[in-house]
Amino acid sequence: MVDYPIVKTTDIKAAVDALKQKFPDAIQDDTRQGYGGIIVDKNHLVEVATALRDDFGFDYLSSATAVDYLGISDHMEMVYHAYRTAGGPALVFKAQTPRDKPEIPSLINVWPGADFQEREAWDLYGIKFPGHPNLKRILLWDGFDGHPMRKDWQEAYYEEDHKPFESRWPGGWVHRAEERNIYGKNVKYPADFDLSKLSDTSEESHYADLGLGVSVQKLADESHIKTDRLVVNMGPHHPSTHGVFRMIVTLNGETIEKLEPVMGYLHRNHEKIGERNTFLHNMPFTDRLDYLSSMGNNLGYALAVEQLLANGARYQPPTYRAECIRVLMVELTRIVNHLWAIGFLLNDLGAFFTPALYAIAEREKILDFFEATAGSRMMCNYMRFGGVFKDLPERIRGEATRVNDLVRDYDTMEFLTELINERLPRSIDELDQYLTDSEIIKSRTVGVGYLSPEMAIAYSAAGPLLRASGVPYDVRRADPYSIYPELDFDVAVRYNGDIYDRYLIRLDEMRESLRILKQILPRLERTRGEAIFAGNKQHTPRVPLGEAYGRVENPKGELGFYVVSAGDEKGPQNPWRYHVRAPSFISLTALGPMCIGHKVADVVAILGSIDIVLGETDR
Amino acid sequence: MYGQGILKGLWVTFRHFVNTYVDDIRYAGRKYLRQENFAIRQGLKAQGAFTVQYPDEKLAVPERFRFTPFLVVNDPDHPEAPGDDWCTSCGICAKVCPPQCIWIVRGSDPTTGRPVPQPEAFFIDIDICMNCGFCAEFCPFDAIKMDHNYELASYDRTSHHIHDKQYLSRPLSYWKTIAPTTALEEAVARGGWEHPDVLKAMKKAGQTAVTPTWDNMFTKPEPAAKPLPPAESADEDPAKAERLRKREEALARKRAAEAGEPAQPAAAAVEASAPAPAAPTADKPKFDKQAMLEKIRQRKADKG
Amino acid sequence: MPTLDLRELHNTEFPVPDEMQGNIAITSLSRIYNWSRRSSMWPLLFGLACCAIEMIATAAARYDLSRFGMEVMRASPRQSDLMIVSGTVTKKMVVPIVRLYNQMPEPKYVLAMGACASGGGPFKEGYNVVSGIDMYLPVDVYVPGCPPTPQALLHGLIALQKKIDGQSLANFDDVPWYGVGPSEPTPIPILGPDIIDPRQMDLIRQQAELAAAGKPYGVRDLPPTIKPEPAAAPKVPAKTAAPAAEPDDPEKAARLAKREAALARKRTAQGEQPTETPAPAAEPAAGDQAAPKKFDKEAMLAKIRERKAQKES
Numbered sequence A: 001m002v003d004y005p006i007v008k009t010t011d012i013k014a015a016v017d018a019l020k021q022k023f024p025d026a027i028q029d030d031t032r033q034g035y036g037g038i039i040v041d042k043n044h045l046v047e048v049a050t051a052l053r054d055d056f057g058f059d060y061l062s063s064a065t066a067v068d069y070l071g072i073s074d075h076m077e078m079v080y081h082a083y084r085t086a087g088g089p090a091l092v093f094k095a096q097t098p099r100d101k102p103e104i105p106s107l108i109n110v111w112p113g114a115d116f117q118e119r120e121a122w123d124l125y126g127i128k129f130p131g132h133p134n135l136k137r138i139l140l141w142d143g144f145d146g147h148p149m150r151k152d153w154q155e156a157y158y159e160e161d162h163k164p165f166e167s168r169w170p171g172g173w174v175h176r177a178e179e180r181n182i183y184g185k186n187v188k189y190p191a192d193f194d195l196s197k198l199s200d201t202s203e204e205s206h207y208a209d210l211g212l213g214v215s216v217q218k219l220a221d222e223s224h225i226k227t228d229r230l231v232v233n234m235g236p237h238h239p240s241t242h243g244v245f246r247m248i249v250t251l252n253g254e255t256i257e258k259l260e261p262v263m264g265y266l267h268r269n270h271e272k273i274g275e276r277n278t279f280l281h282n283m284p285f286t287d288r289l290d291y292l293s294s295m296g297n298n299l300g301y302a303l304a305v306e307q308l309l310a311n312g313a314r315y316q317p318p319t320y321r322a323e324c325i326r327v328l329m330v331e332l333t334r335i336v337n338h339l340w341a342i343g344f345l346l347n348d349l350g351a352f353f354t355p356a357l358y359a360i361a362e363r364e365k366i367l368d369f370f371e372a373t374a375g376s377r378m379m380c381n382y383m384r385f386g387g388v389f390k391d392l393p394e395r396i397r398g399e400a401t402r403v404n405d406l407v408r409d410y411d412t413m414e415f416l417t418e419l420i421n422e423r424l425p426r427s428i429d430e431l432d433q434y435l436t437d438s439e440i441i442k443s444r445t446v447g448v449g450y451l452s453p454e455m456a457i458a459y460s461a462a463g464p465l466l467r468a469s470g471v472p473y474d475v476r477r478a479d480p481y482s483i484y485p486e487l488d489f490d491v492a493v494r495y496n497g498d499i500y501d502r503y504l505i506r507l508d509e510m511r512e513s514l515r516i517l518k519q520i521l522p523r524l525e526r527t528r529g530e531a532i533f534a535g536n537k538q539h540t541p542r543v544p545l546g547e548a549y550g551r552v553e554n555p556k557g558e559l560g561f562y563v564v565s566a567g568d569e570k571g572p573q574n575p576w577r578y579h580v581r582a583p584s585f586i587s588l589t590a591l592g593p594m595c596i597g598h599k600v601a602d603v604v605a606i607l608g609s610i611d612i613v614l615g616e617t618d619r
Numbered sequence B: 001m002y003g004q005g006i007l008k009g010l011w012v013t014f015r016h017f018v019n020t021y022v023d024d025i026r027y028a029g030r031k032y033l034r035q036e037n038f039a040i041r042q043g044l045k046a047q048g049a050f051t052v053q054y055p056d057e058k059l060a061v062p063e064r065f066r067f068t069p070f071l072v073v074n075d076p077d078h079p080e081a082p083g084d085d086w087c088t089s090c091g092i093c094a095k096v097c098p099p100q101c102i103w104i105v106r107g108s109d110p111t112t113g114r115p116v117p118q119p120e121a122f123f124i125d126i127d128i129c130m131n132c133g134f135c136a137e138f139c140p141f142d143a144i145k146m147d148h149n150y151e152l153a154s155y156d157r158t159s160h161h162i163h164d165k166q167y168l169s170r171p172l173s174y175w176k177t178i179a180p181t182t183a184l185e186e187a188v189a190r191g192g193w194e195h196p197d198v199l200k201a202m203k204k205a206g207q208t209a210v211t212p213t214w215d216n217m218f219t220k221p222e223p224a225a226k227p228l229p230p231a232e233s234a235d236e237d238p239a240k241a242e243r244l245r246k247r248e249e250a251l252a253r254k255r256a257a258e259a260g261e262p263a264q265p266a267a268a269a270v271e272a273s274a275p276a277p278a279a280p281t282a283d284k285p286k287f288d289k290q291a292m293l294e295k296i297r298q299r300k301a302d303k304g
Numbered sequence C: 001m002p003t004l005d006l007r008e009l010h011n012t013e014f015p016v017p018d019e020m021q022g023n024i025a026i027t028s029l030s031r032i033y034n035w036s037r038r039s040s041m042w043p044l045l046f047g048l049a050c051c052a053i054e055m056i057a058t059a060a061a062r063y064d065l066s067r068f069g070m071e072v073m074r075a076s077p078r079q080s081d082l083m084i085v086s087g088t089v090t091k092k093m094v095v096p097i098v099r100l101y102n103q104m105p106e107p108k109y110v111l112a113m114g115a116c117a118s119g120g121g122p123f124k125e126g127y128n129v130v131s132g133i134d135m136y137l138p139v140d141v142y143v144p145g146c147p148p149t150p151q152a153l154l155h156g157l158i159a160l161q162k163k164i165d166g167q168s169l170a171n172f173d174d175v176p177w178y179g180v181g182p183s184e185p186t187p188i189p190i191l192g193p194d195i196i197d198p199r200q201m202d203l204i205r206q207q208a209e210l211a212a213a214g215k216p217y218g219v220r221d222l223p224p225t226i227k228p229e230p231a232a233a234p235k236v237p238a239k240t241a242a243p244a245a246e247p248d249d250p251e252k253a254a255r256l257a258k259r260e261a262a263l264a265r266k267r268t269a270q271g272e273q274p275t276e277t278p279a280p281a282a283e284p285a286a287g288d289q290a291a292p293k294k295f296d297k298e299a300m301l302a303k304i305r306e307r308k309a310q311k312e313s
Helices: A012-022 A042-054 A114-125 A204-208 A216-221 A270-276 A282-287 A294-309 A320-349 A354-374 A412-436 A439-445 A453-458 A499-526 A583-595 A600-610 A614-618 B004-027 B035-042 B092-096 B134-138 B172-178 B180-190 B196-204 B238-260 B263-270 B289-303 C006-010 C025-038 C050-059 C091-103 C114-119 C150-165 C198-212 C250-272 C297-312
Strands: A027-029 A038-040 A060-068 A075-083 A091-098 A230-234 A246-252 A255-262 A546-554 A557-565 A575-581 B069-073 B102-108 B115-125 B144-146 B169-171 C082-086 C109-113 C141-143
Touching: A012 A027, A012 A042, A012 A091, A038 A042, A042 A075, A042 A091, A060 A114, A060 A557, A060 A575, A075 A557, A114 A583, A230 A600, A246 A600, A255 A583, A255 A600, A270 A282, A270 A575, A282 A294, A282 A575, A294 A320, A294 A546, A294 A557, A320 A354, A320 A412, A320 A439, A320 A499, A320 A600, A354 A412, A354 C050, A412 A499, A412 B004, A439 A499, A439 A600, A439 B004, A453 A583, A499 A600, A557 A583, A583 A600, A583 A614, B069 B172, B092 B102, B092 B134, B134 B144, B169 B172, B172 B180, C025 C150, C050 C082, C050 C109, C050 C114, C050 C150, C082 C091, C082 C114, C109 C114, C109 C150, C114 C141, C141 C150
Parallel strands: A038 A091, B069 B169, C082 C109, C109 C141
Antiparallel strands: A027 A038, A060 A075, A075 A091, A230 A246, A246 A255, A546 A557, A557 A575, B069 B144, B102 B115
16 A cells, blocks of 8 residues: 555545635535535646645546536536545546636646546547646547537537437438438538648647657767667557557667557547437447446446436335346456456467467356346346346246257356356466466566556556556445445455556456355345336436436446436436546556556557457547 | 476366367267257356357357347237237337437328327338347337347348338247247236237226236137228228227127137136236246247147 | 450350350359358458457357358458458548558458448447448448347358359459459548548538538438428439549549449449348248338338328328
8 A cells, every 4th residue: 555645534525624724715615406526716726636635635536527518507617536545435626617718727747647538628628738748639630620529519410419319200211311411421521621721630740749750960969879769550450459549659679768549449429429318328338338348337327327316306226136136247247357358468468369268268158148137248238227127037048949949048046156156266267277377478477567556546547457556446345336345355456566467466356256256146046036126117217417426346447437417307318428437548548657668569468458448448 | 497387378278178079079979960969068067168160050049139129010810910010109119229220100090190009110220229129128018129130141231221110020929939938928017918008908898818828828819700890981080990990809809708718717727827917026937948849849830 | 466355255145166065164163263262261350349359259269260261360451351340430440441451452351240330330420430331441241230249240251251152253243353453442531620531522622612602511401201392302312422533544544434333333233132131030920021121212202292192182
């Protein structure tokens, strides 16, 4: 544990009061209905943030995101969620700025983890962050017209502000969206677009500050032989970037001098679509964030909306059985994800496909269970607000009509028992047995990609990446949700902060997950036949005004959903703001610093050890 | 000793390698031919992963599996309204569809222009559909369901990927075959094998529907006495005519049920575990797989 | 030397002399050629989004792509025959994808895996999403699903194999890379204020002029969903035909025209070809409805008109 001067105020209110005393002019309570936290005068933002970090122990900036309140109060707002790595709830603070010239001082010097999140806010909202050293677009390309997340920005296929669309029913004669667009494509050009002056500037900014080209003057000055820097693009099509991720690596020989992540190749406008969707519509979309652990995403989103719903009158929290099933699903997902992560980390190290194959074999069994329960192998769409989609099936089996229907005909509990008590431990032990001691793996990973605990916290790294650096921070323990408080498990922690420890911690976590699952099984037996919904399942629940931040410890780290409901009871039930605090995205902030000084071959291994998934990184 | 870890790892891979042959020997050639062995290979006790020889062997998908949606219609051998849509074009599926891929044209009466509870057209753009299953989950009439047919690859998307009503319509018996337990659960919750509206009309007419059980899952409904053609008059309100028709139907059904009644109670008495229609949450009968399979096979044989 | 137009020899209508009537070598050669080609399709190792995970699962032990000779996933486009576009294609990513496609040697095939790659999928409405890779590249097989299960992908790959089996060396519409030489590279899209397809430059210029004149631009005026006078609506083609870039070299232009024609023929041939959409297994009644009816706008409009007339009378 890192020793920070933590002021001994355990609850948030005391911290806020102390903060108010310190900055009497800069802070006021957020008194809007359903909102919490404080609003900080943006001119004092950096001081307040520094005090929060240094004097009050809020050392971990979980999320920083922008909201556009066009039509409500006509300003833009940055919302920050800061936590203590010692545990406890969030301190939410906000800074407001006018819409026409949005500017908020950068917090990158207080929490370097704000780097990408501020760049994202600039990219999507056009908020400028004075003090940010590298403020350029992150998800879209340089030269893109406009800032798409602003409420007044409309895309080419724009139909309406809110779903459901009028055109679908009752007069729903089908057409494809591209038929309406003259170009037949999902494009839209500004009115003053001059084709003759067109130039593709999307790549320029990446190379602008790399100092390419040889300075003759400098060459003449140096007495010894000067080698040129080599800039290598890795990705977006590269087999070991786990998708479409790109790194611009500046090399000196084979040593990395600078690494700049370039993302957005899978930016599919999750948040923009999410604000048009109803609350329930977003559930299957969350599946596609971290598509390896969709159950975890479902839970995070369900928690966020349930927080909002809890302010309403008619909300009933999930039943005990529903919570048990949720934990069962989430922990199985964790194993699925870590098996995959280890398999493909080894892939990146050059052990092509064998470890991955062994890992996938057991994953398929879990997917069979997901398919039988939720209906899909990967896109589970299983959680609902106040419960789950359906109870576990009686039996796991295939269709009765197919000739192969003998396959997979098991009692569900029998299947789970066998899986959790026999198959998964065996598989994890096997991974352990043939990978952990391997000298090749050790020599590739021990001491490579070191991330100190201070850096890990500063960069807002999350999940295994943070815990492998010796910070025992796990949302399940630090800010518990669901039935985790009554479950007996340890927060896995390793202290070396290198790739090897990140590999080991995933093994540890899988074993802890198995421990949890073994406790869940009797609970499932005990609650068999009980209801999974306390209230009724609604497709359009009336969501009260307010904001909520639901976060879960996803396999990749802390996944948070910041949801703002601004609609009244009768209006369209859409989130005003739907933001995903994606662990993969924010953990990547640490990638550059981790890689510096290592060889180019280590980049893929370091990236593999962070375990990113692009659906979540780019959203 | 340096290299010990590598050797250990190689030993594991070697064991995997040898095990495949051990398995081959154990099944001695029968491995890829017999269905029981396929079951064992894909089963829970099998070590490691076995390949599904896809086009020849297919891994059966579970009941809750969801791919693209389809619309439930009455069976072609339905005595009164063969092929009638279950969809009432209420539009809930179009509302809950997250990517908005469902397009419904509500039917309207040709003479008055008033909406009638039937879709005139129904489209699903499967290039947009995300297979989430919300439409099936929230349909109040059990009229839209998720299909299990995943073999939809095509060479042309412009002509193939917007499914229209004709393509989407599948008889209820199809749904019963691909998802028997779910179909039964739903029918028990509705209180009969019929469409909820029909059941409501029957209830109004004082007629109780046949309790859904495994046994009557695939039995053909008794053909009803031919309903009297509704009085044809040009100036009559079509909504009224519709009501009349419904009533006629219900009456016809009642008559039919009365005719078939004497046999029914005896059968019901024997089956003590049959759930009552009023209590959808009552214990459902134990799923007798063999019997069910036998029935399906029988039914298929009848068809073929 | 008199030039011999090889295509004439391959023409099946070619008058074969009586003494050579038994010469069927070209057909069986096609078969061998196709068999070897389809049994060693090497996909490009290349994943975009969620579907890529299912693609990897398909390549793994349980579904095992190597049974189809496809396990050799090549990371280099130069060595691959098949591009499985597995996931959402974004505007930012389509640029590298087109570049990769151009680098693949012919014969090359594209399989659009999943709803996103086929037509934009659930993310279609998004500002950064391309509504289907076929807006930029010719697609051979579409596999619907979100994501398609490994078995569905295998079904798509088998459909692709069937397509290859149906190709004939004698027919240059099927194998244009032999007939009209290597194909022109697909123009690489440009990332301007929005993505620009170079094939649409003229159209964009036109629209920009309209915009400068203050006229409505960019959106085509489709008839509203139910319109009393559909004849008044402008007749629109189903899909915008992208105007080809104007080549400055006449020879190149000729080649291009030839290729366009060949491609067009290929497309029509594809359209008429009976498609492989199978009837749902174990499905008694819907068998005859297996091929979905093409959505016929004219018929639909006629229907509306008829209904309207009925209503008025």
